[in-house]
Amino acid sequence: MEQQAKVRSRKIQLRTLYGTFFAALLSSLAIYVATVSTWRTRDLGPANRVAIPLTVLCWIAFAICAHREDKREEKVSVRKLQLGLDVAEEQKLLEAFKLAIPAPQRQFTYKEALPRELERLRTEAQHYRRIHNSFQSIIIMGSIGTTTAASLTDTPSSLKWVTVGLSFGVGVAAGFTGYFKYRERSFYLQQTADAIEQHINAYELGIPPYTDEEEVNLTKLAREVENLRVEQRKREQQLDQPHEGRDGTV
Incomplete structure (x- = not known):
């Protein structure tokens, strides 16, 4: 159960890190494309007053997650944790066979x-x-x-x-x-x-x-x-x- 909890926790950490990055990146690209395509033809001020702060918040959230990930003492991939869980399960089955x-x-x-x-x-x-x-x-x-x-x-x-x-x-x-x-x-x-x-x-x-x-x-x-x-x-x-x-x- 402890190993399973570690796998779930690590998945949440990585999904939050990558999710905030891609959200910030896509939002920045969307603002840029919309601005270039409507340059001097349409006023995007009202939309940008909402989109830009949200994009900044996404970048801040990503920076916080990246800082925490960089300061994390034990950086273990989900694949490695999952492998450890599989090995534990296999050892459990092997022990059962050894005990007949x-x-x-x-x-x-x-x-x-x-x-x-x-x-x-x-x-x-x-x-x-x-x-x-x-x-x-x-x-x-x-x-x-x-x-x-x-x-x-x-x-x-x-x-x-x-x-x-x-x-x-x-x-x-x-x-x-x-x-x-x-x-x-x-x-x-x-x-x-x-x-x-x-x-x-x-x-x-x-x-x-x-x-x-x-x-x-x-x-x-x-x-x-x-x-x-x-x-x-x-x-x-x-x-x-x-x-x-x-x-x-x-």
Whole structure:
């Protein structure tokens, strides 16, 4: 539990650090682009009186988070903490095997570890969903911005690089989305997590197919969860293959 708390705390720290940075950066870019595109044609004073203080606050928040991160004595990555947690779980299982613990007790230990597996699956699903939504936002806003800038009859020279940058960003985002298939990865991970949770709830409530003795139900639960995990690994392998390989062509 202590290791899990460390992982959650570290994730919050890093998300706050990167979140404030990207919020401040995007806000600054938005103010700059809006100012350049409406220079001497529209008064952005009322909007800037709100946007600029918010941007400054974001930069201040990022500076505070960066200072705390720099002064932090123990700088451990989330991956390293997660690895330590996985190692602890593996050691726990190895100790159980060394003690020749009966299968029902090992299955019970397996069941107790399922909530962490659910959390891992949902965290990965949320991670891929967040990446997909970010790229989709870039594609949508970039496409609209590029079309709008290109449709201007007298496009200022200062906006040409903006148009090029937006077009490049849209192309990169579309390419990464199509190649790495973040949406599909998120969908399959969430689907597997929901299916495992359904089996856990059925086991806890004693509803079909978990209506037998405790040992039999534990065996069924372990078998069903392992089948779901195998299917998930097969889907991941399929997504990692090139498009031609998935189609069965050379």
